[in-house]
Amino acid sequence: MAIAKAERLMNLALCLLGTRRPLTKRELRSSIEAYVETFGSGDAGTGSDDSFNRMFERDKDDLRELGLVIETVEGLDGETGYLARRDSNRLPPITLDAAEAAALGLAAKIWQQARLAGAASGALQKLRAAGVPFQDDDSFEAQQPHSALEPRIPAHEAAFEPLMLACRDRRPVVFDYRKSNAARPEQRQVEPWILECWRGHWYLAGWDRERQAERVFRLSRITGKVRSRQGKFTAEVPDHVTVRETVESWAGETATGTARIRLRTDHGYPLRARALSIRELGDGWDELEIPYGHGLDAWLVEFGPDVVVLDPAELRADVVDRLRAVAKG
Structure with a gap:
């Protein structure tokens, strides 16, 4: 999603959530800066009403697809208004037991060396404020007598973050890979499936396009940058990927x-x-x-x-x- 569109959707969502009464298209058009810059306020008859209506309908559909509940209200004057009531757009209470909270906290530690570390830390702080117990909370410490032993998941390889995002977005990647018995790295074109940590090392499982077979790659052997490629996966992602079994056979x-x-x-x-x-x-x-x-x-x-x-x-x-x-x- 383009940055300009994301900002426009955010401003529209804030207007709909912040109003106490339904707002008409005309009011929203004159209140949101992106609409004013593109179409004008609409008061002077710019002749762009149709274009604005199409963009507004698309924006409204996008927000609904993202989960925002937008109500349509018919006014006494016959003009349609829109609003998003806060009580209709609240998440249900978060209920995690101590073990689930510990697993979530450990997962967040993966980002300690990545650029999303701040976001992960902020998310944990919000959950803690909502009453979810984490490892530094008294309620959790009382249940974990050995909590001073803090497990950590290393994510130092530069390839970790781009590969994790590629697995999430189902995007093919290209990288240079040096096998343990090779003098020089070779370029590999891979459809990434899953990342898994085993004995302190991260491994990627995916489909090697040139070899037309499933392969497992150790991230520490990836040299240079991981480059994303356009297009869809050509191989079907299996329901269960045996990363650990493959690595164990190597060792x-x-x-x-x-x-x-x-x-x-x-x-x-x-x-x-x-x-x-x-x-x-x-x-x-x-x-x-x-x-x-x-x-x-x-x-x-x-x-x-x-x-x-x-x-x-x-x-x-x-x-x-x-x-x-x-x-x-």
Whole structure:
């Protein structure tokens, strides 16, 4: 929606909500600046009545589509008037329990690093004023003895916000993406479906137009800007998108065996969290036994020189091949 139209609709809505009696088209035309600038006040007979009537009817329909209840009232003089009663345009009382309020507060924290942080904070303040309990309220603290442990959802990647908006608006996007075993990024044309956070990283699931298949992309591997494209989706969005299952398979969650690696001390905490056993070697390195499945080699490459694969031999060879591919770039 254009800014000029949005301002015109807002002013029309404020006039209709602020009046105590129905306002006629003539009164609205002379009261709203956008109408006066475009059509004049109507008192001098500008010959633009038909154009104004068409715009007014469109504006009125747009406001009704947005949810504003506009009443039409016939006056004693036969002239039609319009108003929007405040009691007909109030939201129902907001009733959230403590758990729902906590989930809403956590969702709002996603915007801490985005340009909508102020809007999210303002929305929470309004809900708090309406009596909804949040984490810093006494009523919530009394029910949550461990509320000092505050979970956070990181959203530091520059690609997060444009991709979230593209998922919401169902708009195709183009971005440069570097796979873990690639020396250079490649351009990808994607119809974005959903964003999901798993183990501190954000992932995008969508339809890759060039490969004609569903793909999952890690946001930290997107380089440069995410560019939006015009047009509609060509692939049907599935009811359920298995982002987490796909990522887990990359990380070896669907393991068929075990692998032994050397890991530098105080490094690779995600690997340590999944380790079946950890043995301190005392030389600045630890030896770990971890689940081994499809995609583990790509995950281990991300830890660079902090990881050395001991066995199996095929996993070690795969990791070396990936590192050589990166080095050649």
